[in-house]
Amino acid sequence: MLNRIENLGTGTLRLFEEAGRTFNLLLLVAWQLVQPPYRLYPIVRQIYFIGARSLTVIVISGATIGMVLGLQFYNILERFGSVNLLGSGVALSVVREIGPIMTALMVVGRAGSAMCAELGIMRITEQVDALECMAINPDKHLVMPRVIAGLLSVPLLTAIFNFVAIYGGYFVGVIMFGMAEGSYMNGMTDAIEWEDVRLGLVKSLIFGVLITLICCAKGYYMHLTRAGSQGAEGVSHVTTDAVVLASVSILFADFIIGALMS
């Protein structure tokens, strides 16, 4: 029993320690942002990695989710005889909530895990130390481009997701169930306000930083945890941890932002 309490204690301590390190990394990256010279290429590379290579999965999931939403809303709205609200229903839920969340989760799975594993491997094979010894700041060279790329890519991917999802709903409503095209589109433009778009944008910006920061920190600081001495197995541990932690943090942050902004 005592043992269990003790474990809980060390577990909590470790959690706080890691949260502290992650936050510290955010500060380090922010500090590097104001330290010239700037190099564009590493950022472009990471945008390609996070953004371009996540595109397929974003488009597919966006279309699917949009169609599912269209289907569900159509069924529900039909019962109340207000099918003409379909466009607004789909668009509002996608723009405010589902778009940012789903995109963020996809990016975690697609890019976050790879990012964590890559940095973890760089850490255990002394590549990070090698950078340090070449007088190249690894915070700036490795972490900063990834966080910036996340900050830029996730909102863009979210926009693409939203676009595709809305047309997925359109496909179900207009093409499958034959509702008037005008009522889908007009309903939507009437219902969506700047506040909704702003909420979605703020969410996706924060998610972008959150994902890259958590995944980077897990791999980058892997040598400070028990996994550091476990080699390749340790990398797989921290990667799993990073994906779980990033996903949970996104959901939690989603609620907090939602509560604060509405």
Next chain:
Amino acid sequence: MSQTTPSSSSNAIVIRDLVVDYGPRRILDGVSLDVPAGKIMVIMGGSGTGKSTLLRCMLGLKKPTSGSIEMLGTDLRRASKKQMYALRKQMGVAFQGGALFSSMTVAENIQLALREHTKLDDNTMQIMTRIKLDMVNMLPHEHLMPSELSGGMTKRTALARALIMDPKLLFFDEPSAGLDPVTSAEIDDLILMLRNTLGMTIVVVTHELESAFKIADNITILGKGIVLETGTPQQIRLSEKPEIQALLNRQPRETIVDTDAHLRALTGESDDAKDED
């Protein structure tokens, strides 16, 4: 201790009373060491003697618990990040596993420091890279990725990368570990040549006896966090300390004296059980 050691210009590295703790464990317990400029210092010791920790301290990757390190006249304890980076531009490090950046080719790996720190023309950088590649005999392989290299090629690439900025100080972690004797001898020759022609100060961490005696001007032998012996290869050979002699002669382990104790150790029976018999 904060005594100001007379930093004689003849020593590239001066280490005094270095203590390093990892949690409750003491890894280095008062290590003092001088590396004369332009000489090859070989640091030897078995695994767990703290030689990697000592190296990491010298590279500024690990902060010691106490004690001082002075490299090329810079006191690492007081050095700002800027000073540290200025110092590191005069240092080259070849890591044990190579630590090559896996997303870059051999040539890109070698060029990275030049690209980051200088404004040289692209063509100049290419030629400099090829000169270093030629020195380590890797010229035909400049476009390979690190994953395509053999152990020896990785080591040689790592050495070329360490040399690209023409460092005053070169650190080489286990140059011959995992290499065949021919490649390992080639690397030894290269290390000697760097000292002879360029006057580089070189610190080699190794456990290979033969190569150590071949290249060293000075040898320091570590044992369990302390310096067992330090001196020229000749002095080390003549050392009367039993640990040193054991290391040099690679004697087989002592023949069993207490057979009972040995049996107990193997079968796991405790001493108490034995007494009851």
Next chain:
Amino acid sequence: MECSIKAESSYDLLSVSGEVDLQYSPQLREKILASLKAGRPLLIDLAGVSYIDSSGIASLVEGYQAAKSAKLGYGLMNISQTAMQVLTLTRLDRIFQIYASAADFEQRA
């Protein structure tokens, strides 16, 4: 690093002295390439060079390359012992034409 160029009757003489390192080798490179671009054979006098790093050596190699493609004479002379050691180490002593004197260069170029 000091580096001055003097136009002789049939060639340019570039005298280099001091430390040729990462900071100064771009200047050396510029002078070498400018002279060759003007279509003049080039003799580089390294008498005063106390230290030359690989960026300096690389600049000399670039000059060699440029001279060769322009079919111009290109030579080094008065190489100090330290510089010679670096050239030997990089096996470039066999590539460069090394002359004992300016007259020697003029004769052969």
